[in-house]
Amino acid sequence: MQIYLPIAEMPVDALVILLLGTGVGFLSGLFGVGGGFLMTPFLIFLGIPPAVAVGTQANQLVAASVSGVLAHWRRGNVDVKLGIVMLIGGALGSVVGVELFALLKRLGQIDVAISLAYVFFLGTVGALMLIESGRALLQRRATRPVRRKLHMHTFLHRLPLKTRFPRSRLYISALLPAMIGFIGGLLVAIMGIGGGFLLVPAMIYLLGMPATLVAGTSLFQIIATTAIATFLHAVTNHTVDVVLGALLIAGGVIGAQFGTRLSGLLRGEQIRALLALLVVLVAVKLGLDLVLTPDTPYVVQTAPSP
Amino acid sequence: MTRALLAVAILLVATPSARAQQLVADLSSHLVAITTGFTGADLVLFGAIEGPGDLVVVVRGPPAEVVIRRKERTVGLWLNRSAVTFKDVPGFYEVATSKPLAEIASGETRARYGLGVDVLRFENAKKREDLFVAPYRAALIRARQQAGLFPIDERQTQFLGPRLFRTTIAFPANVPTGLYQVEVLLFNKGVVVSAQSTPLVVSRVGFSAEIFSFSQQHAATYAACALALAVAAGWAAAAVFRKA
Numbered sequence: 001m002q003i004y005l006p007i008a009e010m011p012v013d014a015l016v017i018l019l020l021g022t023g024v025g026f027l028s029g030l031f032g033v034g035g036g037f038l039m040t041p042f043l044i045f046l047g048i049p050p051a052v053a054v055g056t057q058a059n060q061l062v063a064a065s066v067s068g069v070l071a072h073w074r075r076g077n078v079d080v081k082l083g084i085v086m087l088i089g090g091a092l093g094s095v096v097g098v099e100l101f102a103l104l105k106r107l108g109q110i111d112v113a114i115s116l117a118y119v120f121f122l123g124t125v126g127a128l129m130l131i132e133s134g135r136a137l138l139q140r141r142a143t144r145p146v147r148r149k150l151h152m153h154t155f156l157h158r159l160p161l162k163t164r165f166p167r168s169r170l171y172i173s174a175l176l177p178a179m180i181g182f183i184g185g186l187l188v189a190i191m192g193i194g195g196g197f198l199l200v201p202a203m204i205y206l207l208g209m210p211a212t213l214v215a216g217t218s219l220f221q222i223i224a225t226t227a228i229a230t231f232l233h234a235v236t237n238h239t240v241d242v243v244l245g246a247l248l249i250a251g252g253v254i255g256a257q258f259g260t261r262l263s264g265l266l267r268g269e270q271i272r273a274l275l276a277l278l279v280v281l282v283a284v285k286l287g288l289d290l291v292l293t294p295d296t297p298y299v300v301q302t303a304p305s306p
Numbered sequence: 307m308t309r310a311l312l313a314v315a316i317l318l319v320a321t322p323s324a325r326a327q328q329l330v331a332d333l334s335s336h337l338v339a340i341t342t343g344f345t346g347a348d349l350v351l352f353g354a355i356e357g358p359g360d361l362v363v364v365v366r367g368p369p370a371e372v373v374i375r376r377k378e379r380t381v382g383l384w385l386n387r388s389a390v391t392f393k394d395v396p397g398f399y400e401v402a403t404s405k406p407l408a409e410i411a412s413g414e415t416r417a418r419y420g421l422g423v424d425v426l427r428f429e430n431a432k433k434r435e436d437l438f439v440a441p442y443r444a445a446l447i448r449a450r451q452q453a454g455l456f457p458i459d460e461r462q463t464q465f466l467g468p469r470l471f472r473t474t475i476a477f478p479a480n481v482p483t484g485l486y487q488v489e490v491l492l493f494n495k496g497v498v499v500s501a502q503s504t505p506l507v508v509s510r511v512g513f514s515a516e517i518f519s520f521s522q523q524h525a526a527t528y529a530a531c532a533l534a535l536a537v538a539a540g541w542a543a544a545a546v547f548r549k550a
Binding site: 002003004005006007009010011059060062063064065066067068070071074108109111112116227230231234235238240242243245246249250253256257260290291292293294296297298299300301302 | 340341342343344345370371372373374375376377378379382383384385386389395397441442445446448449450479480482483510513514515517518521522525526528529530531532533535536537539540541542543544546547548
């Protein structure tokens with residue numbers, strides 16, 4: 001069924017978009033990430049203008065993270081204080097990010113910048129996750145109950161503004177979570193992704209947060225950053241398409257339900273290995289597009305109609 | 307919607323009447339309405355001529371600025387390096403003729419009236435020479451042809467007897483909105499003997515028009531609504547999950 005998108009100014013097959021939403025929702029339910037890193041490239045592949053893909057995707061992520069955070073909230077798995085500190089950094093990050101987006105657009109490098117950001121972040125995080133989960137899979141039988149420190153002490157723990165976060169049992173500089181939030185906010189604005197795939201490992205390895213609190217707390221701050229990004233994209237760039245957003249949300253809600261159920265059947269390290277594989281694949285695909293000779297070296301950009 | 311109708315009304319009044327001319331033509335409709343279910347539209351142009359001649363119909367969409375960037379391999383990566391900006395590229399361009407264009411008019415005449423994709427020239431912002439701009443122009447036309455906005459196959463203007471003619475103009479689903487000009491030229495022995503221009507408006511109507519104008523004029527409210535929708539959907543989903 002063809003449906004005309006009022007902001008993207010093009011017709012799409014509603015069924016294709018619903019299926020895309022369902023597929024990505026399924027993966028996000030399965031892996032506990034927003035799935036923006038898959039959705040945005042797919043939307044661009046379908047011919048949606050990149051700016052509209054990024055703006056609308058931010059809107060869709062608000063819905064996904066609200067529904068995700070409520071489940072964590074009920075189990076008490078959200079560190080509100082730490083979340084708010086991250087959120088302040090995240091808000092700043094998304095404001096800077098939207099400005100940066102506009103600047104790169106003026107310079108004519110926005111498509112290259114988005115691709116490079118994807119390759120860099122997805123490549124790094126994906127590779128690290130793949131190594132970590134691969135090691136965990138191999139060592140699963142030989143479990144060694146080693147006494148470990150709660151977390152490593154590095155220079156990161158000597159930053160000023162030390163604050164207690166009782167829920168996470170942490171005593172760290174408030175700048176640290178704020179910085180992580182800032183980077184998350186940048187990613188939301190420029191890449192149209194929630195940044196969960198980056199925030200979650202950062203919170204585990206850099207902050208040393210208890211794993212049970214990580215997903216809920218990162219979602220908590222993603223709600224805020226994606227909401228701010230949606231608002232700014234809608235007001236400054238007019239690139240949020242509610243019709244497209246509604247279709248993605250509807251599909252995502254259905255898909256997430258199935259994904260969450262399947263995730264109960266798999267072990268943690270298996271899920272992480274699969275996610276890492278997916279992340280690396282996307283990074284490799286986008287990296288090849290940057291390196292391989294394109295069909296045509298020319299890119300045509302029409303100024304948005306008044 | 308009202309703006310579009312107003313534009314049509316003004317243009318209809320402003321259209322010169324074809325009194326005592328050798329050519330009379332009109333469109334089956336002066337408005338292409340883009341609704342939520344829009345998948346393209348066909349319009350019929352019909353008319354009559356006095357005396358012999360060949361017909362050329364040119365449809366031009368609203369002019370817009372277009373930037374064409376050229377990627378070059380830089381430190382192994384394909385980055386956007388140079389760009390050419392054309393200032394007045396029609397959003398849609400199609401020619402329909404009663405016989406092949408080359409047989410109707412000379413290359414010079416075609417260039418003067420902008421008949422045929424091969425003679426289309428666009429003004430570039432930096433006044434660069436034609437030789438530099440040529441590959442960018444070719445890339446632009448190729449992209450437009452692929453998008454179906456500069457249809458490749460030459461359409462035919464059919465004569466229904468010695469006087470009457472008709473031609474169908476097909477607009478694809480991705481046709482840009484705005485003001486179009488439909489020009490009908492009557493050639494005789496390679497010279498234009500009569501011409502008529504008819505305006506046409508392509509506009510969003512109904513639901514999609516309202517959403518678009520709302521998003522432009524009340525951007526903050528629009529953003530708030532989009533967010534409210536997302537939060538409500540997320541909340542509802544969580545509630546349903548819980549029961550399930």
